[in-house]
Amino acid sequence: MRTLWRFINRYNAFFLFLIFEIAALIIYVKNNSYQRAEVINSASGLIGRLNTEKDQLYGYLALKDVNDSLARENAHLRGLLKSSYYIDTATKHKVTDTVYKQQYEYIIARVINNSVNQPNNYLTINKGSEQGIAKGMGVICNKGIVGKVIYVSSHFSLVQSLLHKDSQFSAMLANDKEIGSIQWNDDLDPHKGILKDVSNNAQPKVGEWVVTSGYSLFPEGVPVGKVSSLHTKGGGYSLNMEVTLSVDFSKLEYVNVVNNKFGKEQEALEGQKKKDE
């Protein structure tokens, strides 16, 4: 026993190393996959607050860009107002519309922490479960899709951005409606994505818009980016193409979280099918 103790004591550096290294790796592997740590992440209490402070400071630097984009959006929305249309009939019919029911609801949130140059990128936004955000909701901004919510605390949410190895969303070519899936390019460039698994019948052109398909978390027709190159490796039975993303992830300020009101119903229905099989 004494010899054993002396042996351990003599090589204590090595044994301590083993203990701490194993602890670190356990933490890493446990949190790496799909469940995020509930304590050690940037949405938790103290660090969430620190990030809010930092963001307030950084917010001033981006005010000009935000103003520009808000002004553009204002102009766009004003164009949609009734008052900007010419009314060419004298009589008006009032119709109670029972055909449409609101399916998507948007919750506006501010990005308080962001990264684009890691192999897996996350955003933290300043709205949480108290404002109605839940795990799995899609996140968009006025220029296109951003990502999806993967962890919610009462006042903050963590968003897995499109710039993440595991992110994959359904998208389609805007003109010929061919479905594919959009994901981040392998070379870690925050402006490029890849549209994969498009059917061989499609005839994509460089410069064509890629938009969301409405099959996943987002409403149909939200822009993703433009096709920038048709020559990418891989593919085989299907077409792959490079897409220049329309969102500049390094300049995100305000985002909209999409609440699909029928999402749960759809999921339950599709889940039932899986169970029956």
Add this chain to the structure above:
Amino acid sequence: MSRIILINLLRFVVLVFIQVFLLKNLALYNLPVCYPYILFLLLLPFGIPNILLFALAFITGLAIDAFYDTPGLHAAACVILAFVRILFINITVSKEGFDNEPEPTLSVMGFRWFFAYTVTLTLIHHFVLFAIESFNLSGLQYAIGRFLTSSFFTVILILISGAIFFRRKERK
């Protein structure tokens, strides 16, 4: 003694703040990101007990992880760094030569020793970091590119900080 603790505490806070609020947003062409926060572990005094060194390495790693959303990744790299630091110091420095617990700074140890020390430890820390992070062979080319360029930038930053806090009278 209390002065050493105070200085190291201050150094920890300053380095972590610089790392997570400034350098996290800094990257050149998506490739190099630098992690000079390891300077805190490099500059801990020679006389520090092994268990304290490992615990500090672990805590520093977790603190960085909390801001980078990578629980355990930096902690694992820092613990390996601490282990290599013990080996390196055991081989190159004789323990009897010091009486008032000096720190392995550029001004105390001289440029040649400090350069070798920084380069060895930085390379090992960054290698482990990028190896665990990518974890497969598909992104190997980018992982190696990031590893080499990041190590280069980290070493440069550490040497610059060593030069800024250089004090001639400590040199023996």
